[in-house]
Amino acid sequence: MRIATWNVNSLTVRLPQVLAWLQDNPMEALCLQELKQADEKVPVDAFREAGYHVAFIGQKTYNGVAIISKAEPRDIQRNIPGFDDDQQRVIAVTLDSPQGDVRIICAYCPNGQAVGSDKYEYKLNWYRAFTAFVRGEMAKYPRLAVLGDYNIAPDDRDVHDPAKWEGSVLVSEPERSAFRMLLGLGLSDAFRLFEQEPKMFSWWDYRMMGFRRNAGLRIDHILLSDPLKAVCSACIIDKVPRRNEQPSDHTPVVATLDL
Numbered sequence: 697m698r699i700a701t702w703n704v705n706s707l708t709v710r711l712p713q714v715l716a717w718l719q720d721n722p723m724e725a726l727c728l729q730e731l732k733q734a735d736e737k738v739p740v741d742a743f744r745e746a747g748y749h750v751a752f753i754g755q756k757t758y759n760g761v762a763i764i765s766k767a768e769p770r771d772i773q774r775n776i777p778g779f780d781d782d783q784q785r786v787i788a789v790t791l792d793s794p795q796g797d798v799r800i801i802c803a804y805c806p807n808g809q810a811v812g813s814d815k816y817e818y819k820l821n822w823y824r825a826f827t828a829f830v831r832g833e834m835a836k837y838p839r840l841a842v843l844g845d846y847n848i849a850p851d852d853r854d855v856h857d858p859a860k861w862e863g864s865v866l867v868s869e870p871e872r873s874a875f876r877m878l879l880g881l882g883l884s885d886a887f888r889l890f891e892q893e894p895k896m897f898s899w900w901d902y903r904m905m906g907f908r909r910n911a912g913l914r915i916d917h918i919l920l921s922d923p924l925k926a927v928c929s930a931c932i933i934d935k936v937p938r939r940n941e942q943p944s945d946h947t948p949v950v951a952t953l954d955l
C-alpha cells in the first residue's frame with residue numbers, strides 16, 4: 697500500500713500534473729491540500745476516469761483538501777468536530793486493506809503568517825483542536841495515518857538555514873511543541889524512520905530560485921500509528937514534480953506500507 701501527500705497549490709492549475717504523476721506512481725491514497733476550488737469545481741470525473749474515488753471538501757480561492765483513493769472511502773469526516781472554523785482544512789476516510797481497515801486523515805494545517813499575529817494564535821488553537829481530534833480517531837482506528845502540509849519544520853535538520861529561520865513562523869518553538877504533541881499521541885514521522893540524505897525538503901519558495909538553491913523546508917509529513925509504523929518499509933520525498941513547468945511550491949511525500 698502506497699500513500700502520499702501533496703500540497704498542489706491549486707488543483708485547477710495542477711490537475712494535469714497530478715493525473716500524470718498518479719499514472720507514473722499509482723497510489724492507494726493520495727492526500728491533496730490547497731485545492732483552492734469550490735466543491736462543484738473539484739474534478740471528480742477526471743479522477744474517476746483514472747480509476748480513483750475522491751472524498752473532498754472544497755473552498756473557493758483558499759484551502760480545500762481531498763483524498764484520492766483506489767478503494768471506495770467510508771466513514772467520511774469533514775473538518776474537526778466541535779471546532780468552529782470556516783476554513784476547509786481536514787478530511788478523514790476509512791479504506792479497506794488486506795490487513796483490515798486503514799484510517800487516513802488529510803490535513804492542511806494553518807501557516808500562521810508571523811509569530812505573534814492573530815493568524816499565529818489561530819494556528820496554535822487549531823493544532824490543539826486537531827490533536828484532540830486525532831486522539832479520538834486513534835482510539836477508534838488502530839491503523840491510522842495522518843498526512844498533510846503541517847506548516848511546521850520539526851527540527852533544524854528540516855530547515856535549509858536554521859540560523860536564518862530561528863524563531864520564525866514554521867520553526868518557532870510553540871509550533872514545534874504542537875508537532876511534538878501530535879507525535880506524543882503515539883504517532884511516528886515516517887520519513888525519520890529511515891536513514892535519509894541531509895538537506896531533504898518538501899517545500900521551496902518560488903522566489904529567489906529557492907528550488908535551484910535547495911533553500912527549502914520539510915513541512916509535509918506522514919505520521920503513522922504503531923501498527924502502520926511496524927509495516928512501513930520506505931518513505932521518500934519525490935522532487936520530480938517540483939521540476940515541472942508551473943509546479944506547486946511543494947512536492948509529494950510517499951510512504952510504502954507492506955499491507
